[in-house]
Amino acid sequence: MPFLDHLEELRWRILWAMLALVICSIIAFALVYYFNVLELLVMPIRDAYEDPDLKLIFLSPADPFFVTLRLAIYGGIILSFPILVYQVWSFLAPALDKEERRAIVPSLYLGLVLFIGGVALAYFAALPVTLEFFKAFLSSSLEGSLEINATLGFIVKMLIAFGAVFELPIVILALSVMGLVTPTFLRSKRRHAVVGITILASFITPGDAITLTIMMMFPLVLLYEFGIFLSAGVYRRKAKAEKAYEASLTPPDGSVEKQ
Numbered sequence: 001m002p003f004l005d006h007l008e009e010l011r012w013r014i015l016w017a018m019l020a021l022v023i024c025s026i027i028a029f030a031l032v033y034y035f036n037v038l039e040l041l042v043m044p045i046r047d048a049y050e051d052p053d054l055k056l057i058f059l060s061p062a063d064p065f066f067v068t069l070r071l072a073i074y075g076g077i078i079l080s081f082p083i084l085v086y087q088v089w090s091f092l093a094p095a096l097d098k099e100e101r102r103a104i105v106p107s108l109y110l111g112l113v114l115f116i117g118g119v120a121l122a123y124f125a126a127l128p129v130t131l132e133f134f135k136a137f138l139s140s141s142l143e144g145s146l147e148i149n150a151t152l153g154f155i156v157k158m159l160i161a162f163g164a165v166f167e168l169p170i171v172i173l174a175l176s177v178m179g180l181v182t183p184t185f186l187r188s189k190r191r192h193a194v195v196g197i198t199i200l201a202s203f204i205t206p207g208d209a210i211t212l213t214i215m216m217m218f219p220l221v222l223l224y225e226f227g228i229f230l231s232a233g234v235y236r237r238k239a240k241a242e243k244a245y246e247a248s249l250t251p252p253d254g255s256v257e258k259q
Contacts, residue, residue, distance in 0.1 A: 013087045020083040025076025032071045041071075041155050044123070045146065048131035056148040067148055074156070081112055107230075111170040114223070118166030119159045126216065127158060165200070165220070172227030176234040183232040186224075193224050 031037065046054045058064055077084075085108045138144065175181045186193075201216045 010091060013091045017080075017084050017087045020080045020087075021076055024080035024083075025072050028075030028079055029068065029072035032068055032075060037071060037075075038067070038152075041152055044127050044131060044155070045151065048128060048135055054146070056146050056151055058148045063148055067152060070152075070156075078112075082109075085109070107170050107173050111167055114166040114169065115163040118163040121166075121216070121219065122159045122162035126162065127155065130158070166223060168220070168223045169227040169230055172224075173230045173234065176231035181231065183228055183235060186228045186231055190224070194221060197221055197224070 042054070042056060045056075046052055058067075089108070172181065172186065176183075197217055197220045201214075201220065
């Protein structure tokens with residue numbers, strides 16, 4: 001396709017993706033409002049402070065609306081993810097060969113599954129421990145008021161951070177497809193990876209929760225090993241494709257070139 005045609009296609013892909021995001025955000029807004037999704041985010045705070053009647057304060061009349069809108073946008077991104085992936089894939093697929101397409105398509109949806117897994121781990125394991133750690137610094141001279149924007153911002157950032165960390169296998173897969181890392185290199189850096197994971201887990205789980213730190217290290221190490229497995233699969237396919245290409249260049253027995 002000519003360059004201007006590529007730009008025209010990109011423009012339409014972006015427009016369709018934005019339209020899907022807007023529609024899904026409207027649907028998510030209704031879900032957040034009518035099903036009171038905000039309660040799911042407030043629940044860990046109530047458990048940490050042992051106050052079932054705890055409520056977050058707001059400083060502006062518009063704060064409740066904008067908090068709901070923000071949650072709706074996050075939900076809209078999740079709901080529209082398959083459509084966004086389809087638009088990106090439809091634009092990039094013609095530039096990729098068959099082997100690259102086979103490697104990338106499953107990884108896009110696997111990335112969503114891993115992201116949700118990281119968010120679940122943060123919500124059910126890391127967030128309660130973190131809130132308990134910060135609560136330990138309360139004293140009789142302090143009186144707290146949990147403001148909705150700051151509190152939910154802290155929680156959402158933590159959930160997104162965990163989800164992003166769980167994308168490690170997808171990053172390794174993409175780097176392997178581009179030829180920037182190899183399974184041999186990843187295996188040789190396994191000790192360094194374990195040290196980095198240990199430091200990361202210790203920051204995620206503050207305090208003396210050694211058991212929980214080890215519990216969080218375990219899935220991260222597994223994700224690194226899973227990334228090595230995906231990288232090895234990519235290079236096996238590359239080797240198979242190279243052998244098939246070389247075999248296609250070898251003249252058959254009895255041909256003029258063989259004689």
